[in-house]
Amino acid sequence: xxxxxxxxxxxxxxxxxxxxxxxxxxxxxxxxxxxxxxxxxxxxxxxxxxxxxxxxxxxxxxxxxxxxxxxxxxxxxxxxxxxxxxxxxxxxxxxxxxxxxxxxxxxxxxxxxxxxxxxxxxxxxxxxxxxxxxxxxxxxxxxxxxxxxxxxxxxxxxxxxxxxxxxxxxxxxxxxxxxxxxxxxxxxxxxxxxxxxxxxxxxxxxxxxxxxxxxxxxxxxxxxxxxxxxxxxxxxxxxxxxxxxxxxxxxxxxxxxxxxxxxxxxxxxxxxxxxxxxxxxxxxxxxxxxxxxxxxxxxxxxxxxxxxxxxxxxxxxxxxxxxxxxxxxxxxxxxxxxxxxxxxxxxxxxxxxxxxxxxxxxxxxxxxxxxxxxxxxxxxxxxxxxxxxxxxxxxxxxxxxxxxxxxxxxxxxxxxxx
Amino acid sequence: xxxxxxxxxxxxxxxxxxxxxxxxxxxxxxxxxxxxxxxxxxxxxxxxxxxxxxxxxxxxxxxxxxxxxxxxxxxxxxxxxxxxxxxxxxxxxxxxxxxxxxxxxxxxxxxxxxxxxxxxxxxxxxxxxxxxxxxxxxxxxxxxxxxxxxxxxxxxxxxxxxxxxxxxxxxxxxxxxxxxxxxxxxxxxxxxxxxxxxxxxxxxxxxxxxxxxxxxxxxxxxxxxxxxxxxxxxxxxxxxxxxxxxxxxxxxxxxxxxxxxxxxxxxxxxxxxxxxxxxxxxxxxxxxxxxxxxxxxxxxxxxxxxxxxxxxxxxxxxxxxxxxxxxxxxxxxxxxxxxxxxxxxxxxxxxxxxxxxxxxxxxxxxxxxxxx
Numbered sequence: 001x002x003x004x005x006x007x008x009x010x011x012x013x014x015x016x017x018x019x020x021x022x023x024x025x026x027x028x029x030x031x032x033x034x035x036x037x038x039x040x041x042x043x044x045x046x047x048x049x050x051x052x053x054x055x056x057x058x059x060x061x062x063x064x065x066x067x068x069x070x071x072x073x074x075x076x077x078x079x080x081x082x083x084x085x086x087x088x089x090x091x092x093x094x095x096x097x098x099x100x101x102x103x104x105x106x107x108x109x110x111x112x113x114x115x116x117x118x119x120x121x122x123x124x125x126x127x128x129x130x131x132x133x134x135x136x137x138x139x140x141x142x143x144x145x146x147x148x149x150x151x152x153x154x155x156x157x158x159x160x161x162x163x164x165x166x167x168x169x170x171x172x173x174x175x176x177x178x179x180x181x182x183x184x185x186x187x188x189x190x191x192x193x194x195x196x197x198x199x200x201x202x203x204x205x206x207x208x209x210x211x212x213x214x215x216x217x218x219x220x221x222x223x224x225x226x227x228x229x230x231x232x233x234x235x236x237x238x239x240x241x242x243x244x245x246x247x248x249x250x251x252x253x254x255x256x257x258x259x260x261x262x263x264x265x266x267x268x269x270x271x272x273x274x275x276x277x278x279x280x281x282x283x284x285x286x287x288x289x290x291x292x293x294x295x296x297x298x299x300x301x302x303x304x305x306x307x308x309x310x311x312x313x314x315x316x317x318x319x320x321x322x323x324x325x326x327x328x329x330x331x332x333x334x335x336x337x338x339x340x341x342x343x344x345x346x347x348x349x350x351x352x353x354x355x356x357x358x359x360x361x362x363x364x365x366x367x368x369x370x371x372x373x374x375x376x377x378x379x380x381x382x383x384x385x386x387x388x389x390x391x392x393x394x395x396x397x398x399x400x401x402x403x404x405x406x407x408x409x410x411x412x413x414x415x416x417x418x
Numbered sequence: 419x420x421x422x423x424x425x426x427x428x429x430x431x432x433x434x435x436x437x438x439x440x441x442x443x444x445x446x447x448x449x450x451x452x453x454x455x456x457x458x459x460x461x462x463x464x465x466x467x468x469x470x471x472x473x474x475x476x477x478x479x480x481x482x483x484x485x486x487x488x489x490x491x492x493x494x495x496x497x498x499x500x501x502x503x504x505x506x507x508x509x510x511x512x513x514x515x516x517x518x519x520x521x522x523x524x525x526x527x528x529x530x531x532x533x534x535x536x537x538x539x540x541x542x543x544x545x546x547x548x549x550x551x552x553x554x555x556x557x558x559x560x561x562x563x564x565x566x567x568x569x570x571x572x573x574x575x576x577x578x579x580x581x582x583x584x585x586x587x588x589x590x591x592x593x594x595x596x597x598x599x600x601x602x603x604x605x606x607x608x609x610x611x612x613x614x615x616x617x618x619x620x621x622x623x624x625x626x627x628x629x630x631x632x633x634x635x636x637x638x639x640x641x642x643x644x645x646x647x648x649x650x651x652x653x654x655x656x657x658x659x660x661x662x663x664x665x666x667x668x669x670x671x672x673x674x675x676x677x678x679x680x681x682x683x684x685x686x687x688x689x690x691x692x693x694x695x696x697x698x699x700x701x702x703x704x705x706x707x708x709x710x711x712x713x714x715x716x717x718x719x720x721x722x723x724x725x726x727x728x729x730x731x732x733x734x735x736x737x738x739x740x741x742x743x744x745x746x747x748x749x750x751x752x753x754x755x756x757x758x759x760x761x762x763x764x765x766x767x768x769x770x771x772x773x774x775x776x777x778x779x780x781x782x783x784x785x786x787x788x789x790x
Contacts, residue, residue: 080555082497082555121753125753125756125757129757129760129761130760131756131757131760132756134495134497134555135708135756136753136756138497138701138704138705138708138752139705139708139749139752139753139756140753141701142701142702142705142745142748142749142752143746143749143750143752143753144749145745145749146742146744146745146746146748146749147444147745147746147749149742149745150444150740150742150743150745150746152742153740153741153742154447154448154740164740164742292562292563295559295563296563298556298559299556299559299560302553302556379571379574379575381567381568381570381571381574382567382571384566384567384570385563385564385567385568388560388561388563388564388567389560389564391556391560392546392552392557392560392561392564395546395550395552395553395556395557396546396550396552397550399550399551399552399553400550400551
């Protein structure tokens with residue numbers, strides 16, 4: 001029991017976003033930008049930091065980030081959510097249906113509700129009936145895909161302009177905005193072609209020009225989640241349900257209710273991510289349009305060590321490489337980026353006296369460098385696979401340092417103390 | 419004993435009834451007479467052609483379910499069957515189409531390559547879990563996506579006969595690498611021969627896989643250690659079971675079986691790996707494993723049920739009934755069956771606890787009446 005209490009303490013006392021670590025990550029970020037512009041200089045491309053690339057990257061990041069954020073609520077309350085993909089599918093369908101009927105903002109609301117509905121099913125199965133969480137999640141995915149297809153073929157008859165696999169176009173669209181002044185200044189600066197400065201400006205311009213209001217809404221959810229989960233009583237209770245439900249229950253926390261909250265919010269956010277795909281990106285529902293983004297969100301969340309800012313970084317990597325995939329000449333430069341990145345990581349490992357790790361990273365860095373040097377282009381499929389490979393690599397390197405909620409995935413029944 | 423079997427059967431029956439109930443509601447909601455729809459499905463599915471088609475559809479589902487189930491036995495989740503069978507089928511198709519051999523050996527080589535590649539692909543996840551502690555669920559999901567890219571890459575650049583073709587494919591398998599059909603079985607038993615569909619010979623290998631799975635899990639030391647690790651990893655370790663070895667071996671076996679999922683279609687029908695090779699069998703296999711509760715026969719019934727539903731859905735389409743209602747049944751049945759199993763398991767457990775406590779009370783209540 002003592003061990004349990006200490007572990008509870010360790011989990012709940014952690015403070016994400018402490019100053020020292022914030023400074024560390026900021027430094028890392030600037031270093032990353034520097035490497036990016038260096039690679040760009042050597043490889044002779046402009047695309048890596050072009051505003052267009054980063055604008056697209058932002059748009060591609062948001063749905064993954066919303067799914068990841070959904071995963072965060074669920075897993076922090078102690079319920080593994082493999083069903084994110086299914087909840088996201090529900091979000092795309094409901095988002096498109098309401099968008100077609102009432103316009104884009106209704107689309108967001110309905111996407112949210114549709115996802116929450118499947119979140120509720122997952123909660124009933126895993127929390128009330130204590131079914132294995134992965135099993136239930138898999139079932140949710142099958143159920144969501146099937147029932148959305150049924151709804152499509154039932155509602156989108158030929159005269160609506162839709163069909164069994166796609167919806168009619170949604171009405172209208174969500175407006176965009178330029179951040180006043182900043183957008184123009186950075187845009188002008190990025191055109192100058194100055195090393196590093198113009199590159200950073202290009203990235204900034206991409207992220208401040210023609211930003212959808214929905215994107216802004218989604219991004220605000222990151223700090224809001226951090227505040228809600230780490231700075232409020234409600235958040236403490238939710239996390240305690242995921243760290244040590246037995247101790248939490250003995251202190252009067254309504255553990256089952258907190259888990260319900262976690263899983264339903266999880267579904268709502270994943271559904272919102274789905275509706276983003278419809279409302280901001282495609283303007284239409286197409287079957288299979290989520291393309292595994294729910295799973296990717298799950299990966300991004302684990303990558304980000306179950307923290308809101310971490311999962312933003314994780315989703316960003318997916319979004320960025322997705323954006324680059326469409327820009328052929330920049331793709332080749334990614335190899336050099338990987339080589340230099342691994343080289344730096346290897347040096348860091350050497351510094352930390354992890355000789356074996358350093359050697360492996362060094363070898364891989366050399367391989368990537370040789371690959372970059374001896375070829376002129378990269379097959380598109382490799383670029384598609386990059387985010388998944390990166391996630392696997394990061395998990396391989398950092399898995400032991402990830403700290404998942406202590407009671408994540410545990411079947412918890414009221415009154416069944418261990 | 420009878421009570422035990424009864425409880426095991428009651429869960430899937432209740433779940434299936436519930437799923438059909440949901441489907442009835444869905445059909446009523448779109449203005450279709452459910453009785454008419456189910457009648458159409460049944461009539462259509464009971465012709466010999468449909469029976470052959472149902473078996474053909476259920477074979478890959480069954481193999482996929484076995485692959486998943488072997489991991490489930492030790493609470494190891496191989497979500498990556500999807501990627502494993504596709505990558506395996508690609509390489510097996512390429513090797514099979516590129517070499518020349520005598521008939522039985524040629525088939526054997528293709529099967530071995532498929533199993534080997536599947537095992538390797540799953541083994542990556544196993545190795546990562548054992549050496550670096552990477553969660554196998556996430557690793558296999560990532561490997562699925564990487565696998566899809568690998569397939570596109572190799573099929574597009576190296577393995578394709580005609581790289582300009584719309585539907586790229588590996589070199590066609592020569593007759594020596596094809597498994598002949600089994601339609602003669604129908605005539606043997608006096609039924610009409612299926613028309614336009616060939617009962618795929620791979621069904622025999624699938625049955626062997628099922629028997630092998632059952633024997634492995636219940637009659638070998640490995641199977642015992644597998645189940646022990648699933649029920650109580652701590653106790654298994656104390657008893658001398660090496661958890662890392664178990665994880666790695668289980669992942670390899672699971673992947674090896676997964677590698678053979680696509681073979682029934684490839685060796686019996688398509689005779690090549692093509693760009694439009696059937697997908698989604700891995701995920702459906704997970705559903706079948708859940709439905710059949712990792713039991714060799716239960717999964718066979720589950721696979722046949724899925725095969726039946728997919729085949730009979732075709733007739734709904736011709737009658738302007740949304741055939742997707744079948745997918746609702748599939749989804750609901752999987753979810754409600756796991757809930758039903760959980761509830762039944764709890765009833766059984768409570769009953770056992772009650773029996774045990776009655777027994778202990780009866781024995782302690784006698785001479786010394788000290789306990790409060």
